[in-house]
Amino acid sequence: MRKRCRNVVNDSREALHTLATLMPQLTAHRSLQEMLEIVSRKLGAALAWISVDDESGSPQVVSTGEIACHSFEVTHFLASTLLARHARAWRVICWKEKVGETLFIPLHPGYSQLQSGVLCKIISHDGACSGYFFLGFTERLNTLSLLKPVAVIVVDKLKDYFAEIIARERMAREMQRVVTQYKILFERAPVLMNSFDKGNRCVLWNAECQKIFGWTMAEINSHPDPLMLFYPDEEVRRRMRASFSDAPLSDMSEWHPLRRDGTPLTVLWSNILLPDRSVLSIGLDITERKKAEQQLALKATTDDLTGCLNRSTILQELKQRQEAGRPFCVLMFDLDYFKQINDEWGHQVGDAALVHFCDRLRELSQPHAALGRVGGEEFLLLVQGDSKTAVVLCETLRASLLARPLLVGDNALVLSFSSGVVVVGRGQRDSSALLIRADKALYDAKRSGRGKTVISDDHL
Numbered sequence: 484m485r486k487r488c489r490n491v492v493n494d495s496r497e498a499l500h501t502l503a504t505l506m507p508q509l510t511a512h513r514s515l516q517e518m519l520e521i522v523s524r525k526l527g528a529a530l531a532w533i534s535v536d537d538e539s540g541s542p543q544v545v546s547t548g549e550i551a552c553h554s555f556e557v558t559h560f561l562a563s564t565l566l567a568r569h570a571r572a573w574r575v576i577c578w579k580e581k582v583g584e585t586l587f588i589p590l591h592p593g594y595s596q597l598q599s600g601v602l603c604k605i606i607s608h609d610g611a612c613s614g615y616f617f618l619g620f621t622e623r624l625n626t627l628s629l630l631k632p633v634a635v636i637v638v639d640k641l642k643d644y645f646a647e648i649i650a651r652e653r654m655a656r657e658m659q660r661v662v663t664q665y666k667i668l669f670e671r672a673p674v675l676m677n678s679f680d681k682g683n684r685c686v687l688w689n690a691e692c693q694k695i696f697g698w699t700m701a702e703i704n705s706h707p708d709p710l711m712l713f714y715p716d717e718e719v720r721r722r723m724r725a726s727f728s729d730a731p732l733s734d735m736s737e738w739h740p741l742r743r744d745g746t747p748l749t750v751l752w753s754n755i756l757l758p759d760r761s762v763l764s765i766g767l768d769i770t771e772r773k774k775a776e777q778q779l780a781l782k783a784t785t786d787d788l789t790g791c792l793n794r795s796t797i798l799q800e801l802k803q804r805q806e807a808g809r810p811f812c813v814l815m816f817d818l819d820y821f822k823q824i825n826d827e828w829g830h831q832v833g834d835a836a837l838v839h840f841c842d843r844l845r846e847l848s849q850p851h852a853a854l855g856r857v858g859g860e861e862f863l864l865l866v867q868g869d870s871k872t873a874v875v876l877c878e879t880l881r882a883s884l885l886a887r888p889l890l891v892g893d894n895a896l897v898l899s900f901s902s903g904v905v906v907v908g909r910g911q912r913d914s915s916a917l918l919i920r921a922d923k924a925l926y927d928a929k930r931s932g933r934g935k936t937v938i939s940d941d942h943l
């Protein structure tokens with residue numbers, strides 16, 4: 484066995500000297516482990532431990548010295564001493580010899596080595612926590628007659644600090660538990676969480692951020708201004724920085740940051756300014772939801788076959804343009820002999836003819852024109868301009884349908900249409916009257932032989 488170097492207290496002068504040098508070192512700033520090591524070293528103990536009752540029911544044991552001691556042995560040892568029964572704030576038991584036989588099982592190396600010991604029960608002033616403090620020696624206690632009073636004085640001093648140290652260590656463990664919980668929460672939560680310090684360095688970038696944006700934290704921090712990766716536009720970055728608020732989650736606003744592959748996302752962000760001027764951002768990626776909403780909205784307003792606005796949407800658009808008060812033209816189109824196309828070529832070719840007609844018309848229309856399907860083969864077009872604009876458009880469309888007929892196998896179908904035009908002046912707000920006029924002009928075009936455009940000359 485290794486030769487031990489001890490500083491065992493063996494006369495009164497030495498005891499006093501030990502106490503005098505030990506006491507100033509016992510301060511509440513130290514951890515239990517540090518306290519234990521100092522006391523055990525100073526008093527020459529081969530084993531020292533502190534056992535603190537825990538809320539969990541199993542005592543927390545801190546030990547030091549050459550002989551290993553485990554909480555299992557401590558629990559059994561304490562039970563055998565019956566010290567737990569004593570309600571006094573502290574109490575001491577001394578073993579003059581063979582304490583190892585009480586503390587350890589026969590196979591344990593400490594069984595025969597440990598001869599004497601001092602066990603103290605300590606209850607804090609407020610009774611909130613209790614614990615045990617043990618010092619074990621390889622020498623017999625009757626040769627160390629001064630050890631007990633020294634241990635008693637030390638324990639009395641320690642008692643004052645125990646509650647404080649234990650509470651502090653519990654608090655530290657609790658803090659650690661909370662920090663671990665938050666770390667797991669930040670890391671695994673299915674929401675975007677990131678944080679940038681006041682120097683614009685990324686200090687938190689959770690798994691969801693990495694998954695959605697595609698950047699790792701190291702990649703982000705390799706950029707001089709990480710925000711640029713997500714918002715290349717300077718003005719957007721300025722607005723983003725202005726949105727940092729110290730009111731958490733009060734206003735989640737919609738942003739369109741870029742992913743690593745350059746595709747835009749739709750994210751609801753709440754950017755919380757923390758007291759140290761760092762920013763914690765919590766976000767929800769609503770890109771897919773937004774797309775689905777847009778698709779639903781599109782479906783609700785467009786005609787599935789031709790992609791034009793549907794009947795209710797084009798009529799609503801007509802109303803809005805009338806209310807805006809600016810002059811415009813209404814063109815009502817109807818394909819000629821469409822029934823024959825269906826009958827001769829089948830319904831699918833009829834559908835293709837409708838799509839072909841709308842595609843040609845869209846190509847020729849102004850960017851702000853509105854095209855809607857109001858019936859089977861009947862369409863409404865709203866354009867800026869006068870009757871001349873409308874007539875030119877109709878003629879150009881006829882030329883386009885002639886130049887680019889609908890191809891059905893080897894056959895080329897030239898689509899013909901009739902149209903009625905109404906010029907809408909300021910103050911004409913009755914859309915039903917306007918549609919009646921357009922319909923009448925269209926009917927006149929049909930009656931006069933089809934393939935024509937008639938301008939309504941009625942006045943409201």
Ligand SMILES: Nc1nc2c(ncn2[C@@H]2O[C@H](COP(=O)(O)OP(=O)(O)OP(=O)(O)O)[C@@H](O)[C@H]2O)c(=O)[nH]1
Pocket residue numbers: 788817818819820821822823825829830831832833834837858859860929933
């Ligand atoms: N393929 C196809 N046909 C449609 C659709 N909607 C309506 N139709 C057909 O369009 C035809 C319209 O016939 P009519 O109102 O007689 O019109 P037309 O044959 O063009 O005659 P005129 O307008 O007088 O020149 C009907 O046969 C409808 O079944 C559609 O979505 N697809």
